[in-house]
Amino acid sequence: MPGCELPVGTCPDMCPAAERAQREQERRLHRFEVAPGDRGDRADPQRAVKEYIRPAAGKPRPSPSQLRPPPVLLATVRYLAGEVAERADASRAEVAGFVADRLRAVRLDLALQGADDIEAAAVLEAALATLLAVVARLGPEAAPGPADPTLLQAQVQEGFGSLRRCYARGAGPHPRQASFQALFLLYNLGSTEALHEVLQLPAVQRACPSLRTALAVDAAFREGNAARLFRLLRSLPYLQSCAVRCHVGHARRAALARLARALSTPKGQALPLDFVVRLLALDGLEEARDLCQAHGxxxxxxxxxxxxxxxxxxxGVPPTGTCSLLVGSKLGERTLEEVVMAEEEDEGVDRPKPPP
Incomplete structure (x- = not known):
């Protein structure tokens, strides 16, 4: 950033060598950070990732050799999205807890150095997209623990805050800005403050398809128009679906409550479950049965x-179900790494249409 006295990071690794040595000595390595077959007491430099440590008051700033520059930070996020988030040998909670902590360290490294805003935005966008995906896979019903949903939600909001402050500084261009402003609104669906902030954006951004769709989803959510809301949710791309997943259970509960107010009689009025499946974009009749029984x-x-x-x-918390139709199935044949790093078409970025 122009005129800034902050250092520029020079660490070439995902985890500084000094930290690797210290955590080896203290036996604080995560199992994701050691080579397969290792007993767990030696860090693999290709797998170890700098952990988050809250800056202490009065403590000197880390030296440039302890800070990773933006290209290394971006490579770190790519690794977390491509190699850790997709691990099949660990629970989603373990993956989410590890990834969230390491992404928090990425944001801190970025904040402690004088990074160019364009480079910084690219790192923050990739980090936020990765975090949204692992949180969506975890689901809001997860129990408190290494991946406490409340703490993860706070980290997502911190990620949005860092990115939006970077955008606000005016340096650019940021090709994915409109898409991430849309993610911000979808993650904060129904928030008056979030809607107000989005409506203050320049008209050229609000005209982008991703933001227009997010505004339409927000309007349908506020109006309680379940048919329109879930029709729109079906059409969202993968990352937007990850952002909105935390609201699906509440939207389904609100729709079911409206049906109950409209249809309930002393003798009872029946509604086919397959209609409920279609209306609420559920993943099948069994999920519809569970949802109805959960509401008496x-x-x-x-x-x-x-x-x-x-x-x-x-x-209690309304069940959101598996959300395969609304979220999981939309990744298709792509990897999370591809979506996080470069899949701008999936993000809703405007592109000229090919001639017919």
């Missing part, structure tokens, strides 16, 4: 839900 609604022959007056209830 009886079933008739496992084929329809019966709306009996006084039976609808709301307890």
């Amino acid at each position: 609604l009886p079933l008739h022959r496992e084929e329809s839900v019966v709306f009996l007056r006084g039976h609808y209830t709301e307890e």
Whole structure:
């Protein structure tokens, strides 16, 4: 950043050698950071990633050799998205906890050095996209622990804050800015403050397809128009679907509550479960049965839900289900690394259409 006295990082590795040695000595290596077959006491330089340590008041700033420059930070995010987030030998909670911590360290390294805003934005965009994906895979029903949903939500908001401050400084261009502003609105669906901030963006950004769609989703969510909302959610690309996943359960509960108010009678009125599946974009009849029973609604022959007056209830966090249709299936044949690093078409970035 012009006129800034901050240093420029020079560390060439995902984890500085000094930290690797210290964590080896203290036996604080994560199993993701050691070579396969290793006993766990030696860090693999190709797998070890700098962990987050909160800056202490009065402590001197790290030296440039302890800070990774933007190209190394971007390579670190690529590694986390491509090699760690896709691991099949670990629980989603373990993956999310590790990735979130290391991405937090990425943002801190960036904040402690004088990085160019264009380079910084690229790192923050990739880091935020990766975090959104691992949080969406974890789901909001996860129990507190290494990947506490509340802490992860705070980290996502911190990521949006860092990125949007970078955009606000005015340096550019940032080709993915409109797409990430759309992700911001979708993650904060229904927030008056988020909507106000998006509406203050220049008209050229608000005209981008990704932001227009996000605004339409927000409007349908606010209006309680379930049919339109879930039709729009079906059409969202993968990262936008990851951003909005945390609201799916609440939207389904609100839609079911409206149906209960409209249809409940003393004798009960039945509605086919396959209609509920289509309306709420559920992943099948079994998920529809679980959703209805979670809200106290009886079933008739496992084929329809019966709306009996006084039976609808709301307890605890609404289930979101597997969200395969609305989220998981949209990754298709691509890897998360491809989407995070370069898949601008998936992000809704405007591109000229080929001639017919």
